Amino acid sequence: MSxxxxxxxxxxxxxxxxxxxxxxxxxxxxxxxxxxxxTWWNAxxxxxxxxxxLPELLETMETFALALAVAIVVGSLLGLAIGALPxxxxxxxxxxxxxxxxxxxxxxxxxxxxxxxxxSMAITVVVFAAVWPIVLNTAAAVRSLSPVLHDxxxxxxxxxxxxxxxxxxxxxxxxxxxxxxxxxxxxxxxTLLVEMLTGTGGIGSLLVQAQRNFISAQAxxxxxxxxxxxxxxxxxxxxxxxxLLRDWPPRATAR
Amino acid sequence: MAARxxxxxxxxxxxxxxxxxxWQLAVDTGLVDLDYLPAPSEVAQAGASGLSSGExxxxxxxxLAVSLVAWLIALVVGVAxxxxxxxxxxxxxxxxxxxxxLRTLPVVAFVPIAVLIVGLSTTMEIAVAAWxxxxxxxxxxxxxxDAVPARLHEVAAVFRMTALRRVRVVVLPAAxxxxxVGARLGLSFALIVTVVAEMIGNPAGLGYQIVRLxxxxxxxxxFAAVVVIGLLGIGLNAALLALTTRVAPDMFExxxxx
Numbered sequence: 437m438s439x440x441x442x443x444x445x446x447x448x449x450x451x452x453x454x455x456x457x458x459x460x461x462x463x464x465x466x467x468x469x470x471x472x473x474x475t476w477w478n479a480x481x482x483x484x485x486x487x488x489x490l491p492e493l494l495e496t497m498e499t500f501a502l503a504l505a506v507a508i509v510v511g512s513l514l515g516l517a518i519g520a521l522p523x524x525x526x527x528x529x530x531x532x533x534x535x536x537x538x539x540x541x542x543x544x545x546x547x548x549x550x551x552x553x554x555x556s557m558a559i560t561v562v563v564f565a566a567v568w569p570i571v572l573n574t575a576a577a578v579r580s581l582s583p584v585l586h587d588x589x590x591x592x593x594x595x596x597x598x599x600x601x602x603x604x605x606x607x608x609x610x611x612x613x614x615x616x617x618x619x620x621x622x623x624x625x626x627t628l629l630v631e632m633l634t635g636t637g638g639i640g641s642l643l644v645q646a647q648r649n650f651i652s653a654q655a656x657x658x659x660x661x662x663x664x665x666x667x668x669x670x671x672x673x674x675x676x677x678x679x680l681l682r683d684w685p686p687r688a689t690a691r
Numbered sequence: 692m693a694a695r696x697x698x699x700x701x702x703x704x705x706x707x708x709x710x711x712x713x714w715q716l717a718v719d720t721g722l723v724d725l726d727y728l729p730a731p732s733e734v735a736q737a738g739a740s741g742l743s744s745g746e747x748x749x750x751x752x753x754x755l756a757v758s759l760v761a762w763l764i765a766l767v768v769g770v771a772x773x774x775x776x777x778x779x780x781x782x783x784x785x786x787x788x789x790x791x792x793l794r795t796l797p798v799v800a801f802v803p804i805a806v807l808i809v810g811l812s813t814t815m816e817i818a819v820a821a822w823x824x825x826x827x828x829x830x831x832x833x834x835x836x837d838a839v840p841a842r843l844h845e846v847a848a849v850f851r852m853t854a855l856r857r858v859r860v861v862v863l864p865a866a867x868x869x870x871x872v873g874a875r876l877g878l879s880f881a882l883i884v885t886v887v888a889e890m891i892g893n894p895a896g897l898g899y900q901i902v903r904l905x906x907x908x909x910x911x912x913x914f915a916a917v918v919v920i921g922l923l924g925i926g927l928n929a930a931l932l933a934l935t936t937r938v939a940p941d942m943f944e945x946x947x948x949x
Contacts, residue, residue, distance in 0.1 A: 448788025469808050523702065530703040531710065537924040539883040541890055541898065542917045545905035549727040549913070621795070629799045633890055633902075640799075644891065647803035655803055663796040670795065 468652055476657035483654065488642070493661070496638040499555060500627045500669070503562035507619055511567040512612055515574025525575065532568065540565035540626045544633045558630045566622040570615035577611025610684060613677045620673045624666045639665070729911040738915035747900070751919050754885055754896040757813060758927070761820030762881040766874060769825040773832025773870075774858055790829065798823040798880070799887055806892040813895065816888040823884040824877035831873025835866030871935045878927050886920060897923075 456473050463472030471479075483489040518525045518532075544561055551557040585607060589599045631640025639662055646654040711731050717723040718730040729737075741747030775782045776790070802819050809815035839862055847857040863870070889898025897920050904913035 446788075447784050448786065449792075450785050450789075452789040452792060526700060527702040527706045530700065530707055534707075534921055534925065537879065537928055538917075538921045539879075539886045539924055541883060541887045542901060542920045544890075545901045545913060546917055549905055549908075549910055550725055621797075625797050625799055628797055629887060632799060632803070632887075643800060643803050647806050650807070652804075652807045655807055659796065659800050659804055662800045663792075666797050667792075667795055 468650060471653035471656060473656075475653040476660060479651065479654035480657035480661060483642070483657075489661075492638055492642050493665070496627060496631065496640065496665070499558050499562065499630075499638065500623055502555075503559045503566065503627065504616075504620065504623045506559060507563045507567045507570055507623065508612075508616060510563060511570025511615060511619070512574050514567070515571040515612070515615070516578060516608075518571065519575035519578025522579075532571070535564070536568040536572075540622075541629055541633065544630055548634060553634055553636050558627065558634075561630050562623055562626045565626040566619040569618035569622070570612065573611045573615030573618070574608065577608045580611075581607055606684070610681060613680065617673055617677055621666065621670055624669055628662060727908065727910040729914055733911040734914040734918065737909075737911035738918065741912060741915055747916060747919060750895070750897045750900045750916070751923065753813075754882070754889065754898065754920070755923060757816045757896065758820060758878070758881045758885045758923075761817045761885065762824050762874075762878050764817070764821040765824035765828055765877050765881065768821070769828030769873070769877065770832045770863075770870060772825075773829045773873075774836055774862065776829075777833045777836035778854075778858070778862070790826075794826040794830065798884060802884070802888050802891050805888070811893050813893060816885055816893050816896075819888050820881045820884045824881040827876035827880060828870070828873040831869045831876070832866065835869030835873075836862055838869070839865040867938060868935075871931070871938065875928065875931045875935065878931055879924060882920075882924055882927060 459470065460472045460474060463470050465472060465475055480489065518528060540561065543564060547557045547561045547564075551560060581604075585603050589603045594602065627638070628640040628643075631638035632644045635641040635644060639658060643655060643658045643662070646652075646658060715731045718728060738747065772786075776786055777783070798819075801822060805815045805819045805822075809818055843861050843865055844857075847861045852860065885896070886898035886901075889896040890902050893899070894903075897916050900916045901913055901920075904910075904916060
């Protein structure tokens with residue numbers, strides 16, 4: 437079974453592998469446009485040997501992780517409030533809609549002017565771009581709560597703490613996690629975007645530097661690094677979500 | 692009538708007015724004293740003069756045109772590839788994993804690569820924006836075609852339809868709601884990536900305007916350009932949503948489908 441699946445998915449990789457192979461065979465090492473894949477590795481290895489790659493990668497990861505954490509806290513609180521109070525939802529929906537559809541790139545220069553360059557600016561921009569799916573999914577989860585749940589909790593005389601733990605959290609966590617899953621790739625992209633636009637450090641600014649200096653092998657190599665980073669982050673968030681939701685909802689609510 | 696009132700959303704409009712009013716007041720009274728925060732009135736003034744000089748308008752027209760051209764290319768390629776992958780087994784087997792890998796590469800990282808390969812040009816903008824917009828269209832088209840009931844395929848077989856006719860008459864209409872969802876996502880991706888490409892690469896359009904005005908420390912004009920980008924995003928989204936409700940009204944009233 438697993439061998440079969442492995443075979444099936446590796447067949448799907450054929451076009452990509454074939455393209456890269458052809459590229460390797462036909463490309464010349466000093467091509468300014470299409471450097472062959474083998475030169476990518478050398479270029480990235482050179483960056484690594486000069487001690488530049490790892491600190492920048494760490495910087496990107498830190499910004500990403502902090503921003504995602506802030507987005508989860510802020511987003512779930514806003515989502516709870518908006519979902520629980522329909523008048524508030526109505527009143528804020530045009531504002532939320534405007535902020536949500538605002539292309540994130542456009543707010544980078546605004547944040548640079550208002551906050552100045554630095555990590556807090558980067559985190560502000562990333563949170564501003566990635567918080568909305570968490571807000572909207574949490575709010576939707578709150579709205580879809582059955583009133584019976586509230587009634588049951590009241591009938592049982594559950595204290596507030598137990599009500600949150602036994603009724604609200606089990607019902608709301610799946611919606612919140614869905615929001616987090618949508619927000620994660622946004623966080624990765626906007627973190628890179630801020631770095632690319634401000635050039636103040638991180639993998640994103642390395643990538644733009646490589647482009648400006650016409651070191652195309654390095655640019656392609658960094659694209660692969662960025663791709664692997666994004667893939668790892670997304671798949672670990674998916675894994676965490678699946679783990680948490682494997683036995684969800686807890687038995688008590690299922691009965 | 693009720694729907695019309697709901698659309699108006701008085702409390703929502705009031706919130707917007709309050710936010711803008713509070714911003715104006717905060718700047719006027721010096722309550723918020725940031726060096727580069729213009730009052731809304733200054734932004735409006737800058738926007739008006741930008742529009743009358745034609746500078747803002749032509750930048751917006753450039754960005755809009757590039758986004759739309761890129762989106763149209765993405766629509767054609769994405770729908771064709773999505774249908775092919777969904778209906779033709781060899782394509783499905785050989786392409787799925789490659790699509791998954793390429794799709795998850797962070798889109799913005801392609802902009803410097805495109806600048807290297809294509810250079811600083813409008814073609815570069817269109818290329819990256821189309822690349823970004825293609826994936827949600829492809830994935831949603833494939834999902835929509837996968838969900839076409841087997842019965843419809845059987846009907847097409849009974850009528851001995853050719854493959855092309857089957858796609859046109861049976862598959863695409865049945866998959867239209869999901870294709871349109873992908874198209875809407877793709878359009879917002881196209882706009883975002885166009886702006887990014889203008890900020891990093893091609894010196895044209897609203898993206899370049901914003902960067903230039905920021906570096907020139909002209910916050911009022913910069914805010915005006917940002918507002919125009921926001922309005923473009925909302926306008927494009929609303930236009931496509933209106934089109935969607937017209938083409939596939941069932942989507943929003945699932946009860947009518949039965």
